[in-house]
Amino acid sequence: MRPKIATAQASGRRAANSFLPRRKLGLLWRRLILRSTRLPGMDRIIARQIVKRLAK
Numbered sequence: 001m002r003p004k005i006a007t008a009q010a011s012g013r014r015a016a017n018s019f020l021p022r023r024k025l026g027l028l029w030r031r032l033i034l035r036s037t038r039l040p041g042m043d044r045i046i047a048r049q050i051v052k053r054l055a056k
Contacts, residue, residue: 015054 021027037043 011054 017026021030033046037046
């Protein structure tokens with residue numbers, strides 16, 4: 001049971017870092033990524049990468 005909980009907590013920490021970057025550069029990077037989703041096709045590419053990263 002504990003390994004599953006540890007895995008879930010690690011996944012939650014990674015997700016939190018994408019919503020609340022620790023540094024100003026991370027915030028700028030997040031804004032750039034969010035703005036790029038307005039481009040045709042980029043929304044699917046970015047969503048795929050986010051899901052892949054969070055599933056680790």
